[in-house]
Amino acid sequence: MPGVVIVGAQWGERATTIVRFQGGNNAGHTIVRDGEEFKFHLIPSGILHEDKTCVIGNGVVVDPRVLLGEIDNLKRAGIGVNNLRLSANAHLIMPYHVLLDTAGETKLGKLSIGTTRRGIGPCYADKALRLGIRVQDLLDEKILRTKIRAALEPKQQALRELSVQRRKQLKEAGEEAKAAEGGAGVPDPRLDLHAMVEEHVNFGHRLEPHIADTARLCWDALEGEETVIFEGAQATLLDLDHGTYPFVTSSNPIAGAACVGAGVGPKDIDEVWGIAKAYATRVGAGPFPTELFDDIGEQMLQRGHEFGTTTGRRRRCGWMDLVALRYAVRLNRMDALAITKLDVLSGIGPLRLAVRYRSKEGAVLDTFPYHQSILHSATPEYEEVPGFDLDLTSCRQASDLPQEARDYLAFIADFVGVPVRLVGVGPDREQVIWLDS
Template sequence: MTVRVVVGTQWGDEGKGKITDLLAANTDIVVRYQGGNNAGHTVIVGQEVFKLHLIPSGILFPNTVCVIGNGVVVDPEVLLAEIEMLRGRGVQVSPDNLKISSAAHLILAKHKKHDQEQEAGRADGQKIGTTGRGIGPAYVDKIDRSGARLEIFLRQDAPPDEQLAGLRDKIAPYIIDSVKYLNEALAAGKNILLEGAQGTMLDVDHGTYPFVTSSNPTAGGACTGSGLGPTKIDEVWGVVKAYSTRVGAGPFPTELFDADGEYLRAAGAEFGTTTGRARRCGWFDAVVVKHAARVNGLTDLVITKLDVLDKLPKLKICTAYALDGQAVADLPTDLVLFSRAQPIYLEMDGWQKDTTQCRSFSELPSEALKYIAKLQEVVGVKITLVSTGPDRAQAIRRDI
């Protein structure tokens, strides 16, 4: 039995959905442990493209059980729409393979309204970049101890909200005591995969506060958001793009404003799954990823979108920052300082060869292997898997 956590090591959009999908093939249970429908995970199977916002990526495997954990905030109407979307495309979804924690909090209409009004009222340069889906206000009510949890659908008295009353019969069959279920499954020898949303740099404690999400996408959040204790975690896999992207405001030291940045956006199809917003693009930032490795206790690193770099003659890796006349190797915790950080780059040759058909490390161009080796060296975590395209088959597992 193995308990494995998959986390994003940048600002989200690293390709966690594909990696979770790959690992779910040999996993009994996949758990989403935080966030809400502000995240989007894309999984491509042959010619089919699935964009999921709440339901774990493992739902595409008929023998895998998916759990929405207690750390998630759930918009019930979005959840039901996603279930119907999957069923309409031939994916089996029932209480047998989808279970929702009774302790997960609800996103209500008032949360979405407040989220949108609050963002609209922020001055330019101070906007968080929220999706307006009500996630932040729902978490505020949770911490304020005034939120509503899914357990209200199991009570005999009517839900206090008309919006919810009509949904009881549709949602109640999926609701369980997820902490009991997961711990009993682990005791029975089941393999469990904990799937995070967003990324480390959007963590409310360890990210670029206040330009962050309202939960903990990090490995520690996997424990609180699932009810599995820290000693139960065996592996923590960090997913990282071969370059960097960010959506919304906030510091981004390696951001590119030139032709290379435009190339990365076009070649990588860097537009948000949830919002459709264009992502800001830049070179690989090893300072950021080292921070993520430290915060999450990474055991393995997965590189995605290596193929996006195929046509570039030169590549750059940020190994440190220049800040107030000094070289800084660690991530500044003060946002003001971080905003002034300038990248110090290591330049490498590109490979300018197609990697999308490579199925083993021996097939990769020598320059690509050097780039991967350098990323492993500067981050300090072994690279276990490299993705060279969006399809399931475009993944190379490293024999270590």
């Protein structure tokens, strides 16, 4: 039966199995059900349906504290988690990963990437270096201790060096008091080998009922009468290889990565859907050609509640960038788009959509530039379409939408070459409109 990949098409169907295939708790999504808000960072959103199997795949990096916290929150809300499965091959975010991430960003100062400081990058780095700790290691204390010991020593040395550099920076900046904080040479209790092993063995006991061979679970579902949705985190323009490097995430959120991160083959994927807001947002540093610094950008921020689920940071807001969206559509070979938060644009008009860039030398750029220095200095050129004033939050079918809103969606679809099939007009799952084309 079908395998459907759902990916973010900007800067982050009914099914029986929902599989998260990459990223970690550096991204979040908010689900509103019957007026109640649920925030997830690791667990797939299908967990709210007890008849859906929710899978955290091998491509995800898992902070066990965060995962167990989400499980506990769901239980307190009366929602069971017996349908949650965690790949035995997923890598674990350890305490030293978070410390390294934070120290590294602090060292960079104004040149920082803008990471969430959740340890994602250092964890993926250890995975590539073959120093990673996997979920299955939680179930064998001897193996766990051996692996943590091997990974810990170089981390302690790196953190000591970063600490020395940071104190030097603070002293040079005249911040002697801050430089004296932390106690140079005093071991961080979070890096104690025995305490870390004991804590993670306990994590293993709690997570063991959920640990599984999730690739085989996906195979069985795909070979049966089930539809499997592969759910990405972040979005195309934050992809490690194809995004605005180095202002990207540490994994691959594009559709092609679903196979690797879930353990399925390319022929298992039948459809790819992209999700994009009706305007553009970005959190953290990096190029953003259509960013707005005026009242309209502030309206988008406030109306759209554009604050990061993970960090609470303000998201940068701007006009829809069709050059970037078309790039994402082609890169992922999307079959259709879902446009969310169309309601946020009510009362803002005329509406602008970026259809090309112009380089600082004056060259017209119709395609997303491969060289980031070009994108950093590019100026967007816009097409304007009429806005609409109607409150869209009560619309439930295409005919309820004002003609201007339908024209806006049609402009997007015509430009990027794939249909808009779904439109969101509010945060609740009932506030969606399915379109015929």
